[in-house]
Amino acid sequence: MIHLVNYVILYCIAKINHERTTASVYHLLRGKRSSQTIQDAKLYELSSYFGILKNLKRSDFEKIVEKLQESGWIVSNHKNYASLTEDGYIYLQSHQKTFPVEWLNGMQLASISELFWLRLQLTIQTYTNLVQGNNNFIPITDDHTVQYWFKQHYYHSRTDVRESVDHLYKELLTLLESLPTDYATLFVHRLSGYQKIGLSLYQLAQSSHLSVYDVSLLLTCVIHRFVTKVKVKSNDFPYLSMLIPPSEQHVADVVTQSAQKTKQWLEKGFSIDQIAQIRKLKRSTIEDHVIEIAYIDPSFSVESFLHHQAYTEILHGIKQSKTTKLKDIKSLLHNQYSYFEIRLVFASVTDNNRSMIP
Amino acid sequence: MSQLETILQKFFGHTSFREGQKEIIDDVMIGNDVLGVLPTGSGKSICYQIPAMLAEGTVIVISPLLSLMEDQVKQLKATGFKDVVAINSFVQEMERSQIFHELSSYKLIYLSPEMIQNKRLLTQLNHMKISLFVIDEAHCISQWGHEFRPDYLKLKEVIAFLNAPPVLALTATATPEVQDDIMNQLERMNMNKHIYAMDRENITFSVQYCNNTKEKLVFISDTLQKFPVPTMIYFSSKKEAEAIASHLHYQLPNLRVAFYHGGMDSMDRVLIQQQFMAGQLDIVCCTSAFGMGINKTNVRLIIHYHIPTQIESFIQEVGRAGRDGLSSVSVVLYAPYDEMLPKRLIDSELPTVEQVKSLYHFFDNKFQAKQTAINEQEIMVAFDLNEIQWRFIKFQFEKYEILKDNHIMSIYEKKNVLVPAIEQLIHNRYQEKLAKLNQMVNWIHQQGCRRRTLFQPFQSTIKEPTFYCCDSCDFQFEQWSPVVDIEKTNTEDWRTSLAHLFDQQIMHSDC
Ligand SMILES: [Zn+2]
Numbered sequence: 001m002i003h004l005v006n007y008v009i010l011y012c013i014a015k016i017n018h019e020r021t022t023a024s025v026y027h028l029l030r031g032k033r034s035s036q037t038i039q040d041a042k043l044y045e046l047s048s049y050f051g052i053l054k055n056l057k058r059s060d061f062e063k064i065v066e067k068l069q070e071s072g073w074i075v076s077n078h079k080n081y082a083s084l085t086e087d088g089y090i091y092l093q094s095h096q097k098t099f100p101v102e103w104l105n106g107m108q109l110a111s112i113s114e115l116f117w118l119r120l121q122l123t124i125q126t127y128t129n130l131v132q133g134n135n136n137f138i139p140i141t142d143d144h145t146v147q148y149w150f151k152q153h154y155y156h157s158r159t160d161v162r163e164s165v166d167h168l169y170k171e172l173l174t175l176l177e178s179l180p181t182d183y184a185t186l187f188v189h190r191l192s193g194y195q196k197i198g199l200s201l202y203q204l205a206q207s208s209h210l211s212v213y214d215v216s217l218l219l220t221c222v223i224h225r226f227v228t229k230v231k232v233k234s235n236d237f238p239y240l241s242m243l244i245p246p247s248e249q250h251v252a253d254v255v256t257q258s259a260q261k262t263k264q265w266l267e268k269g270f271s272i273d274q275i276a277q278i279r280k281l282k283r284s285t286i287e288d289h290v291i292e293i294a295y296i297d298p299s300f301s302v303e304s305f306l307h308h309q310a311y312t313e314i315l316h317g318i319k320q321s322k323t324t325k326l327k328d329i330k331s332l333l334h335n336q337y338s339y340f341e342i343r344l345v346f347a348s349v350t351d352n353n354r355s356m357i358p
Numbered sequence: 359m360s361q362l363e364t365i366l367q368k369f370f371g372h373t374s375f376r377e378g379q380k381e382i383i384d385d386v387m388i389g390n391d392v393l394g395v396l397p398t399g400s401g402k403s404i405c406y407q408i409p410a411m412l413a414e415g416t417v418i419v420i421s422p423l424l425s426l427m428e429d430q431v432k433q434l435k436a437t438g439f440k441d442v443v444a445i446n447s448f449v450q451e452m453e454r455s456q457i458f459h460e461l462s463s464y465k466l467i468y469l470s471p472e473m474i475q476n477k478r479l480l481t482q483l484n485h486m487k488i489s490l491f492v493i494d495e496a497h498c499i500s501q502w503g504h505e506f507r508p509d510y511l512k513l514k515e516v517i518a519f520l521n522a523p524p525v526l527a528l529t530a531t532a533t534p535e536v537q538d539d540i541m542n543q544l545e546r547m548n549m550n551k552h553i554y555a556m557d558r559e560n561i562t563f564s565v566q567y568c569n570n571t572k573e574k575l576v577f578i579s580d581t582l583q584k585f586p587v588p589t590m591i592y593f594s595s596k597k598e599a600e601a602i603a604s605h606l607h608y609q610l611p612n613l614r615v616a617f618y619h620g621g622m623d624s625m626d627r628v629l630i631q632q633q634f635m636a637g638q639l640d641i642v643c644c645t646s647a648f649g650m651g652i653n654k655t656n657v658r659l660i661i662h663y664h665i666p667t668q669i670e671s672f673i674q675e676v677g678r679a680g681r682d683g684l685s686s687v688s689v690v691l692y693a694p695y696d697e698m699l700p701k702r703l704i705d706s707e708l709p710t711v712e713q714v715k716s717l718y719h720f721f722d723n724k725f726q727a728k729q730t731a732i733n734e735q736e737i738m739v740a741f742d743l744n745e746i747q748w749r750f751i752k753f754q755f756e757k758y759e760i761l762k763d764n765h766i767m768s769i770y771e772k773k774n775v776l777v778p779a780i781e782q783l784i785h786n787r788y789q790e791k792l793a794k795l796n797q798m799v800n801w802i803h804q805q806g807c808r809r810r811t812l813f814q815p816f817q818s819t820i821k822e823p824t825f826y827c828c829d830s831c832d833f834q835f836e837q838w839s840p841v842v843d844i845e846k847t848n849t850e851d852w853r854t855s856l857a858h859l860f861d862q863q864i865m866h867s868d869c
Binding site for chain 1 (some may be wrong): 428432433436437438453604607616617622623624625626628629630632633636638851852855856857858859860861862
């Protein structure tokens with residue numbers, strides 16, 4: 001049987017190819033909030049996989065890696081640096097089109113879509129109960145912030161319950177009809193509402209003959225696709241648009257707290273050196289924060305840190321060097337630019353603009 | 359209808375009180391101290407929930423069962439009683455200070471025994487009007503009880519600090535000995551006792567001897583094949599609960615089987631619990647984590663795949679059957695050497711003497727190095743202690759004033775006193791637990807009436823069974839004819855399922 005989770009891990013190992021330990025893949029999939037993980041994601045063009053499997057257990061991850069080894073798809077040394085074998089590459093190649101991994105957009109959507117999904121489930125549960133006149137039900141999520149959000153939303157929307165149910169249904173139907181039947185089935189079976197309690201991940205796995213992690217991943221693919229579609233065509237999905245949290249929320253969820261403070265100082269117009277002085281931190285720490293923000297915040301602009309000409313020269317250098325090693329790039333550019341400046345350019349380039357890794 | 363009945367109807371949907379509820383509420387409302395022993399499933403919680411709605415001020419409930427707390431808060435909110443909150447280790451720091459901020463606006467506050475030690479919380483409660491102080495699972499205060507919790511011994515001081523409000527101590531299982539001990543420990547010897555019989559007329563008891571695991575499995579699938587009724591199967595191990603659930607899933611394709619244990623993520627736990635209550639599931643393979651908040655009336659069969667470690671928990675688990683009064687059966691499966699697993703469980707509930715000794719030395723060194731603050735998580739990992747073991751040691755160290763507010767105090771030469779004392783205590787506690795287990799095992803092996811022997815330690819009279827009594831008296835599985843009210847849900851395609859959920863007409867596109 002083909003496992004999506006195997007495919008994903010194999011793909012990540014292929015990209016990282018001996019430069020990091022396999023543990024970095026684990027942190028990436030779990031969406032660890034650290035500068036290292038966030039930078040790795042960008043560096044190895046794995047941004048879309050960031051935080052897509054938050055429920056992955058360390059022991060399970062290690063079992064899967066072991067299995068990949070036994071299957072002869074990867075080889076790893078005793079320090080857990082792994083790379084793909086020829087068979088591994090063949091496996092990846094031949095399963096490229098089996099899974100909708102291109103729907104994933106972890107770095108931009110992982111936390112937004114998780115919140116969207118919780119909100120959607122609670123909204124559906126509440127409205128389908130209310131429309132049947134049932135006020136007695138236990139919310140599907142224990143998350144108090146989501147429950148609070150719903151109260152606000154319900155209070156402010158002031159639309160007729162029947163109308164809300166009909167709108168929600170129409171918009172969901174449109175989205176679901178664009179999916180393969182299997183995926184739509186998983187999604188609908190997970191939903192809870194009036195006289196219908198959704199299936200647990202394990203039950204979904206059982207009914208679809210998949211592993212629990214595969215179900216998790218497929219649902220994530222579907223949610224990411226939905227969020228992307230709703231964001232792009234918000235006019236077609238007015239109701240679902242209201243359930244998508246603002247992007248600031250996303251930045252706040254992913255960026256480390258310390259980096260967030262730096263962001264606030266930057267927004268007030270302070271320079272890196274000034275912030276370092278105020279916060280009694282090293283300049284390099286503040287630089288790390290800036291890089292972190294650059295990776296995650298879509299509205300971040302490098303212009304205040306780098307002249308246009310410098311930017312194009314560094315970008316040219318990166319493209320020429322065909323490596324991700326900062327040191328090589330730096331010397332190729334005759335040590336004209338600092339590591340910080342090179343990393344900034346790295347951070348600002350989208351994955352699609354680069355293709356350096358085999 | 360009286361005011362009490364109106365509230366009962368409005369918030370709980372019942373037209374009349376169950377045995378004991380009204381008597382306890384009346385007694386509590388006039389400010390008396392009450393000790394209530396009500397069997398599982400009799401709606402103990404209504405005894406303080408209704409006073410919370412009516413009385414001026416706030417009702418505090420101490421409960422060690424975090425998930426039960428959460429369930430009750432959810433259920434109360436679902437019925438429209440919103441001034442209720444649970445504060446325990448699940449509540450995040452930020453949310454906690456928000457709750458503390460508006461503490462006096464709550465009518466009913468659930469607290470874990472650890473939480474009530476919080477100084478800030480206590481000070482704030484001290485300024486509020488506490489109309490009633492409820493101790494749920496009150497048997498935890500007694501060393502003779504089956505779930506002794508050292509934290510509970512501090513409640514006496516807490517109550518005094520809160521200006522001595524009336525106390526309601528509630529439990530589902532307490533022998534007369536434990537009842538006295540509860541009043542002793544609380545130093546309230548004049549509590550009004552409301553003791554109700556724990557045996558339920560509609561439950562039949564039986565034991566099935568098996569030679570091995572395989573026979574257990576055959577018995578379960580044969581029985582469920584013949585009697586497809588809502589069933590709970592109790593396990594002592596998460597792994598086995600999962601494995602047997604999966605086995606039954608394939609063996610019994612006409613029944614809907616799932617597992618439940620504390621290791622699952624919270625949404626999946628909610629889903630399984632609600633599926634079972636909504637009748638979307640027939641069989642749940644579970645650990646004792648399941649069932650506390652379960653409000654399902656038509657569970658017909660309770661199977662114990664592993665023997666429980668004590669009679670008391672067995673009675674509580676069996677008490678979840680047949681709350682609608684219809685015929686229900688309890689079966690305990692027993693195979694040779696089945697005592698080994700509960701023995702191992704008992705071992706895991708106590709620290710070893712070696713662990714105590716090395717912890718003592720660790721603290722001694724730390725104190726001499728002037729590093730007195732301790733990190734509980736780190737200690738548990740470093741000394742390979744689980745939470746129950748650590749709680750045991752911590753309480754003893756606090757008693758001997760080696761620990762105070764998570765700081766190491768001067769140790770000097772306490773070792774000579776402390777180590778032998780704790781060693782003795784571990785030994786005694788182990789023997790007590792073993793005795794409890796033996797009581798359970800003896801019950802399985804004895805030949806007399808199972809109902810009589812099970813309930814004799816707790817009450818003087820035994821009720822007349824409505825259906826069958828037990829397998830020693832009159833019961834054989836072949837004769838059983840339970841009400842079978844399992845509905846079959848059809849598997850629908852996603853379009854139909856979605857349309858149903860949203861109450862929409864299904865469009866047929868087959869034209
Ligand atoms: Zn009998």
